[in-house]
Amino acid sequence: MINSRLISLIRKEFIQIIRDPRTLILVLIIPVMQLFLMGYAATNDVRNIPLAVFDQDRSPAARELLDAYRAADYFKLEFDVDSEEALRDLIDNSEARAGLIISPDYSERIQSNEIAHVVFVLDGSDPTIASTALSAAQLIGQSKATEVMVERQARAGRPVAVSLPLVVHTQVWYNPDLVSSHFMIPGVIGTILFALTSILTATAIVRERERGTIEQLIVTPIRPWELVVGKLVPYVLLALFNAFEILAIGVYWFDVPVRGDLGLIFLYSSIFLMTSLGIGLLASTLANTQQEAMLTVWMVLLPSLFLSGFFFPLEAMPKALQWISYAMPLRYYLVIIRSLMVKGVGFAALRQELLALTIFGIAIMSIAAMRFRKRLD
Numbered sequence: 001m002i003n004s005r006l007i008s009l010i011r012k013e014f015i016q017i018i019r020d021p022r023t024l025i026l027v028l029i030i031p032v033m034q035l036f037l038m039g040y041a042a043t044n045d046v047r048n049i050p051l052a053v054f055d056q057d058r059s060p061a062a063r064e065l066l067d068a069y070r071a072a073d074y075f076k077l078e079f080d081v082d083s084e085e086a087l088r089d090l091i092d093n094s095e096a097r098a099g100l101i102i103s104p105d106y107s108e109r110i111q112s113n114e115i116a117h118v119v120f121v122l123d124g125s126d127p128t129i130a131s132t133a134l135s136a137a138q139l140i141g142q143s144k145a146t147e148v149m150v151e152r153q154a155r156a157g158r159p160v161a162v163s164l165p166l167v168v169h170t171q172v173w174y175n176p177d178l179v180s181s182h183f184m185i186p187g188v189i190g191t192i193l194f195a196l197t198s199i200l201t202a203t204a205i206v207r208e209r210e211r212g213t214i215e216q217l218i219v220t221p222i223r224p225w226e227l228v229v230g231k232l233v234p235y236v237l238l239a240l241f242n243a244f245e246i247l248a249i250g251v252y253w254f255d256v257p258v259r260g261d262l263g264l265i266f267l268y269s270s271i272f273l274m275t276s277l278g279i280g281l282l283a284s285t286l287a288n289t290q291q292e293a294m295l296t297v298w299m300v301l302l303p304s305l306f307l308s309g310f311f312f313p314l315e316a317m318p319k320a321l322q323w324i325s326y327a328m329p330l331r332y333y334l335v336i337i338r339s340l341m342v343k344g345v346g347f348a349a350l351r352q353e354l355l356a357l358t359i360f361g362i363a364i365m366s367i368a369a370m371r372f373r374k375r376l377d
Contacts, residue, residue: 049074049076052086099120110166127175186338192243307328
């Protein structure tokens with residue numbers, strides 16, 4: 001029976017994993033070490049933060065305020081919305097990282113020597129960007145307030161203001177305390193799924209070739225697709241266990257919230273695994289030794305780590321590198337896992353990332369499976 005052959009192959013792979021205790025210990029311990037290292041990692045400053053503006057006043061005074069935020073180079077005014085709901089949607093979808101809400105009576109209050117109020121909303125799911133935006137928003141608001149106060153004094157010919165004429169109220173959504181671990185730990189889940197499955201899959205298959213046991217498998221009644229599935233299933237289960245392990249430690253040790261649906265988290269993680277498993281399988285068709293397989297995987301893994309937004313914010317990178325990052329599947333998964341855990345968004349907000357991951361997964365796995373089957377034949 002096909003099922004019995006496949007189950008026997010999966011059982012054989014688990015036995016090989018258990019018989020190599022050093023590798024098994026590394027697989028179980030390294031993710032935990034990564035978690036604690038990255039959970040306490042430092043953050044970086046950024047520029048050109050995408051800003052959505054809800055201007056209810058539409059006056060010259062309001063435009064002067066927007067010019068002040070635009071001139072500071074911290075913000076890039078990319079979206080002009082007509083409702084708070086539209087502003088929230090942009091932040092939920094990670095298209096905007098901050099939002100500026102100008103009240104309808106802004107210019108009236110400025111001209112009548114009253115205190116004008118604006119609201120600056122921040123996406124706190126990424127503390128690196130949010131902390132920069134928070135400081136910049138307050139500094140620009142204070143600078144503009146001082147400018148307005150000086151203009152009032154010049155018009156009156158005497159000091160007329162005993163308090164600042166403009167107050168910027170800041171709100172940080174999703175991660176009010178700007179805790180870095182809330183941003184890093186979901187990213188660790190992505191890197192573990194990506195690195196472990198691709199490296200272990202590539203080396204496990206090449207190890208069979210080095211020991212000469214893959215020829216024994218070829219002469220058995222096992223079909224090529226059964227051999228591929230049988231070799232991959234144990235590492236899928238191992239990767240998902242590691243993801244659950246990191247998720248549990250992140251929640252109970254670092255107090256990282258899980259606001260999204262756990263089912264969606266593991267569903268999207270399983271789709272992402274198609275990409276990492278495909279890369280490992282493809283590397284096994286290119287390498288003849290375990291060292292070559294490792295080097296092949298690392299040639300893909302290193303650029304992915306640096307260009308996915310895991311270590312450094314994409315907004316801080318040059319435009320050329322930002323375009324290259326679109327070719328990194330890890331980029332899309334990090335947006336998904338961070339949005340699900342920290343923001344608690346649903347399927348609708350992540351449709352583009354899901355589509356990209358699905359395309360990457362199917363394409364890479366198909367190419368890898370065809371090359372692997374051809375090499376077996």
